[in-house]
Amino acid sequence: MSTRRMRKKPIDDAKTYILSCTDKDGFMPRFIDHYKGRGVFATHPIEPGDFVLEYRGKLLTQVECKSRKYSEIESTFLFDFQWQNHHLCLDASEEDGSLGRLVNDNHKNPNCVMKKIIVDDKPHLCLFSLKKIEIGDEIDYNYGDSKWPWRSKLKKNQAPAAALENETSPVPQMLNDGPNPDQTCTQVKGLQTPAAALENETSPVPQMLNDGPNPDQTCTQVKGLQTPAAALENETSPVPQMLNDGPNPDQTCTQVKGLQTPAAALENETSPVPQMLNDGPNPDQTCTQVFTVQGFSLVDYPYSDETDEDGMENEPPTPHLDVILGQNDIGPDVSNHLYDSDETVVKETCDEASPSNHSNNQSDDELVPPLRRTKSIMMDRVQDFTHSLYDSDSPEETTFFKPERDSQKLRRRSCRPEVCPENVKTLVA
Numbered sequence: 522m523s524t525r526r527m528r529k530k531p532i533d534d535a536k537t538y539i540l541s542c543t544d545k546d547g548f549m550p551r552f553i554d555h556y557k558g559r560g561v562f563a564t565h566p567i568e569p570g571d572f573v574l575e576y577r578g579k580l581l582t583q584v585e586c587k588s589r590k591y592s593e594i595e596s597t598f599l600f601d602f603q604w605q606n607h608h609l610c611l612d613a614s615e616e617d618g619s620l621g622r623l624v625n626d627n628h629k630n631p632n633c634v635m636k637k638i639i640v641d642d643k644p645h646l647c648l649f650s651l652k653k654i655e656i657g658d659e660i661d662y663n664y665g666d667s668k669w670p671w672r673s674k675l676k677k678n679q680a681p682a683a684a685l686e687n688e689t690s691p692v693p694q695m696l697n698d699g700p701n702p703d704q705t706c707t708q709v710k711g712l713q714t715p716a717a718a719l720e721n722e723t724s725p726v727p728q729m730l731n732d733g734p735n736p737d738q739t740c741t742q743v744k745g746l747q748t749p750a751a752a753l754e755n756e757t758s759p760v761p762q763m764l765n766d767g768p769n770p771d772q773t774c775t776q777v778k779g780l781q782t783p784a785a786a787l788e789n790e791t792s793p794v795p796q797m798l799n800d801g802p803n804p805d806q807t808c809t810q811v812f813t814v815q816g817f818s819l820v821d822y823p824y825s826d827e828t829d830e831d832g833m834e835n836e837p838p839t840p841h842l843d844v845i846l847g848q849n850d851i852g853p854d855v856s857n858h859l860y861d862s863d864e865t866v867v868k869e870t871c872d873e874a875s876p877s878n879h880s881n882n883q884s885d886d887e888l889v890p891p892l893r894r895t896k897s898i899m900m901d902r903v904q905d906f907t908h909s910l911y912d913s914d915s916p917e918e919t920t921f922f923k924p925e926r927d928s929q930k931l932r933r934r935s936c937r938p939e940v941c942p943e944n945v946k947t948l949v950a
């Protein structure tokens with residue numbers, strides 16, 4: 522009799538973490554260099570198709586994004602995507618300790634793909650592995666816009682850090698030695714991001730960043746470290762007092778509304794926006810992920826970590842990862858077996874009623890990214906696992922996820938109080 526343990530379905534795995542607003546074990550943040558900033562590394566092996574991390578943040582409409590000002594750095598943590606013909610934005614600009622927001626871009630050979638997962642009538646962006654990921658590997662995915670500055674051509678005087686990144690593994694030594702509970706526990710928050718370079722290449726950098734990676738710093742639950750934006754805005758306070766505060770679930774899952782990003786303004790000011798998103802808290806917004814910009818790479822993006830082998834500067838913007846799934850430049854095409862739709866719908870099983878009521882009716886055309894050149898991560902097209910989902914390496918254990926489309930008219934709400942604000946309105950009339 523087989524003693525092999527049944528593997529949890531990735532979609533169920535994702536759902537578990539989405540609902541708990543927590544990150545999965547097996548990953549750790551790590552400062553890589555001053556250009557790339559932090560990254561997320563695997564401390565446990567990851568199988569192809571596995572759920573990896575959610576990109577949690579505040580789910581906003583473009584109108585809301587427009588009403589909020591972001592620094593250059595903050596704007597790099599804004600993740601634009603479409604859902605039900607609405608242009609939405611996941612604002613992960615807050616250093617909330619979540620890991621998904623720290624996952625870096627790899628447009629050539631990413632090991633993960635971002636997928637849109639619908640849980641309890643709310644869209645969530647989750648990373649799933651495209652291939653086997655070993656301990657020490659950096660988690661990455663294709664941001665989708667080929668015009669990201671760090672993809673630009675390297676200069677002759679490439680910075681040492683960037684050069685090192687190109688030639689050697691960015692994986693910290695500790696990762697090569699295997700998982701360390703002390704290291705996996707934490708997340709460095711608020712470190713400066715490369716985007717700062719866009720604002721001011723000579724902007725001050727937190728001392729800790731200039732000193733290079735420090736395991737103690739990286740593996741300590743640190744919050745509120747000054748970001749490049751913060752440095753620029755307030756040079757007299759390099760380290761916020763909150764720095765030593767521990768993780769605060771409330772912050773991670775706290776809802777913030779009214780944010781607005783430059784990207785949103787650029788995208789489509791007249792795009793339809795779910796009413797509920799404009800008018801108040803939305804369960805969907807509560808536990809979504811924000812793309813906070815790190816400040817390390819205060820960078821001179823010409824010192825990119827990626828060479829311009831493919832003439833990126835002269836290429837038109839590439840579609841987001843989801844659009845190019847199936848192409849050869851993203852590694853083994855595991856995706857074809859995993860992703861065959863735009864959304865994965867997971868209905869929450871709690872018995873509370875949801876205020877949202879909608880159907881998933883996005884067409885492929887509607888998911889084509891606008892290919893804007895902004896600092897926001899754009900995910901206008903994200904796939905899902907609607908039709909089939911890898912679940913096990915054993916045929917008899919393989920299951921298929923079937924979205925409960927028939928039950929989407931049910932009005933449910935999350936079990937989590939924080940995502941069930943009373944003033945939530947119906948997303949789709």
Ligand SMILES: C[S@@+](CC[C@H](N)C(=O)[O-])C[C@H]1O[C@@H](n2cnc3c(N)ncnc32)[C@H](O)[C@@H]1O
Binds near residue numbers: 671
């Ligand atoms: C969502 S954040 C990712 C986490 C970020 N590295 C940090 O330390 O906060 C996106 C920012 O990370 C940096 N970044 C992401 N991928 C990169 C890459 N491949 N090379 C250099 N910088 C990258 C850029 O500054 C980008 O604006």
